[in-house]
Amino acid sequence: MNENVFLNGEYYRGDEAKISVDDRGFLFGDGVYEVIRCYGGNYFKLDEHLARLERSAGKIYITLPYSRDEIRDICLRLLAKSGVKTGKLYMQVTRGIAPRIHEFPEGIIPTVMMKVDGFDEAGIAFSKKGIGVMTFPDERWAHCDIKSLNLLYNVISKQKARSNGAYEAVFVHEVGVTECASSNIFAIMGGKLVTPPEGKRILSGITRDTVLKLAEDAGIPCEMRYPQKDELFKADEVFISNTAQEVSPVLSIDGKTIADGKPGEATLKLQKMFEDEIEKETNFVIGES
Numbered sequence: 436m437n438e439n440v441f442l443n444g445e446y447y448r449g450d451e452a453k454i455s456v457d458d459r460g461f462l463f464g465d466g467v468y469e470v471i472r473c474y475g476g477n478y479f480k481l482d483e484h485l486a487r488l489e490r491s492a493g494k495i496y497i498t499l500p501y502s503r504d505e506i507r508d509i510c511l512r513l514l515a516k517s518g519v520k521t522g523k524l525y526m527q528v529t530r531g532i533a534p535r536i537h538e539f540p541e542g543i544i545p546t547v548m549m550k551v552d553g554f555d556e557a558g559i560a561f562s563k564k565g566i567g568v569m570t571f572p573d574e575r576w577a578h579c580d581i582k583s584l585n586l587l588y589n590v591i592s593k594q595k596a597r598s599n600g601a602y603e604a605v606f607v608h609e610v611g612v613t614e615c616a617s618s619n620i621f622a623i624m625g626g627k628l629v630t631p632p633e634g635k636r637i638l639s640g641i642t643r644d645t646v647l648k649l650a651e652d653a654g655i656p657c658e659m660r661y662p663q664k665d666e667l668f669k670a671d672e673v674f675i676s677n678t679a680q681e682v683s684p685v686l687s688i689d690g691k692t693i694a695d696g697k698p699g700e701a702t703l704k705l706q707k708m709f710e711d712e713i714e715k716e717t718n719f720v721i722g723e724s
């Protein structure tokens with residue numbers, strides 16, 4: 436087995452890397468993370484993810500122990516060492532290791548862990564054809580712009596969705612629909628692409644950002660607002676986006692069919708444009724691996 440884990444300056448094989456029981460990521464979920472896709476041996480949107488990592492870490496007062504260039508080099512080295520061509524890198528930075536007290540211990544050094552794994556292409560081929568989702572009240576904390584390790588409500592909601600035969604959990608706040616357990620949400624209504632605005636209620640998805648740029652290129656007007664749940668049921672098209680699954684059409688919400696129950700025209704167009712963007716950046720052609 437190849438070295439596919441980086442932990443605090445060292446490279447390891449598989450699960451040989453060990454983390455202290457006093458790590459605050461383990462004790463408190465005191466840290467941030469990123470998931471970055473790679474296609475055919477090249478990362479997709481690497482710098483965008485590294486910039487978001489810096490923003491998330493800064494918002495919880497963690498100073499990354501490496502510069503952007505150093506982290507990029509480690510990501511590239513780890514991918515080469517792992518031998519993985521098409522897969523994903525999981526990166527986690529915690530406040531570090533110290534006996535358990537709530538306040539930040541003095542002189543603590545952040546733990547930096549990265550792991551590269553191959554990707555289950557069959558899993559995304561399924562979701563890219565269309566999925567069902569289930570709604571839940573958005574009972575998360577009010578700083579969803581931070582890609583924090585604290586994912587308890589997301590994890591529980593996603594599990595409930597899966598137990599009920601849905602693929603993803605959609606959160607409904609008093610302001611409207613915000614996002615999903617691990618993806619952003621979009622609707623096509625009256626010829627416009629509607630998606631919640633950036634801010635504390637959503638994670639600024641790297642995929643969301645790419646989709647918005649592609650929509651602009653395609654001449655699809657965009658409206659940044661929180662759609663109401665009732666509106667989604669009547670939308671012409673609904674889709675979700677994230678790093679792992681890219682663009683996935685939503686065919687039903689809470690068991691109710693959206694439009695004719697097939698992926699919509701604009702969704703398919705944006706999905707194709709997204710795949711072209713992957714090819715442009717990584718030279719990898721989806722479906723030809």
Ligand SMILES: Cc1ncc(COP(=O)(O)O)c(C=O)c1O
Pocket residue numbers: 470614615616617618619637638639640641642643676677678679
């Ligand atoms: C809560 C949440 N929203 C949105 C996203 C999509 O973000 P990205 O496109 O950067 O993967 C994620 C990704 O994991 C997420 O966890």
